[in-house]
Amino acid sequence: MKLFASLTSPYARKIRILLAEKALLCELVVDSPWEANTRIPTVNPLGKVPVLITDDGETFFDSPVIAGYLETLDAPPAMLPADRLEAVRVRQNEALADGITDAAVAALLESRRPDGQRSGAEIARQQDKIERSLAELERRLDGRPWLHGDALSLADVSAGVALAYLDLRHPDVDWRTRHPGLRAYAERLFARPSFAASVPPVG
Ligand SMILES: N[C@@H](CCC(=O)N[C@@H](CS)C(=O)NCC(=O)O)C(=O)O
Known part of the structure; x- marks a missing residue:
């Protein structure tokens, strides 16, 4: 997996924390959407971070959606109840x-x-x-x-x-x-x- 994130984005931090809590390995691609040479619009038409690209090449944004995707992986602890x-x-x-x-x-x-x-x-x-x-x-x-x-x-x-x-x-x-x-x-x-x-x- 690859996470496109800026180091100051709170939404990207949320995903980095979830990845750490679940001990999931993920490549961090640091990119600020505010910079002129940003590559974020090529992975998210909204031009915002965070963006996650799965091992299968599927792209997910924004942070609630990425958090939902992480829950589908076999990676405890669960961050959402089963009910x-x-x-x-x-x-x-x-x-x-x-x-x-x-x-x-x-x-x-x-x-x-x-x-x-x-x-x-x-x-x-x-x-x-x-x-x-x-x-x-x-x-x-x-x-x-x-x-x-x-x-x-x-x-x-x-x-x-x-x-x-x-x-x-x-x-x-x-x-x-x-x-x-x-x-x-x-x-x-x-x-x-x-x-x-x-x-x-x-x-
Ligand atoms: N609802 C989105 C918000 C994402 C967001 O606004 N990210 C900011 C960084 S803190 C951004 O990329 N802003 C660039 C822009 O608005 O063009 C989420 O939860 O991921």
Whole structure:
């Protein structure tokens, strides 16, 4: 397998963490879709990372789809429950956490627009999404070690990636103080070798 990823993409990090948790071997092809000479549009018409190419040459994007594909491989531990409705619930929390990342990316891109084009109202709208969704994540975690059951799931991987991305790009969002129920949870996730091995380079 081959994973096209940039080292700072939170969505690509999510897949790198899943690969590490499952001890799956995968060639990492580092490519930033923002660079002029990127090859990403040749493997994903949307021009986004992550993109996975299987050993059979089939291409999968985006991160929820790649995560679903990894579950079809004989590679424990399972990141989704066998019960189909329970699996949808895990995926709902994956979507909630990925949505926090989406809003954080949108706020960052807006903040980087030139003076005169930047909209403070749009940044605030994205910040509201982040704040509401962090509160919902904290409510759903409800003081438990994991979002679902008694082990790490896809939802926890997405949640940990979203919180780490806030630390990287929005250190002003003081989520540890505002949502203390997420603090110990995040520290436990960040300490896992899969998270430690995929910390993005500064920049
Ligand atoms: N929903 C997608 C989002 C992927 C995404 O937006 N990736 C960013 C990198 S963080 C990207 O490639 N952006 C390039 C662009 O928007 O042109 C996923 O979960 O994989």
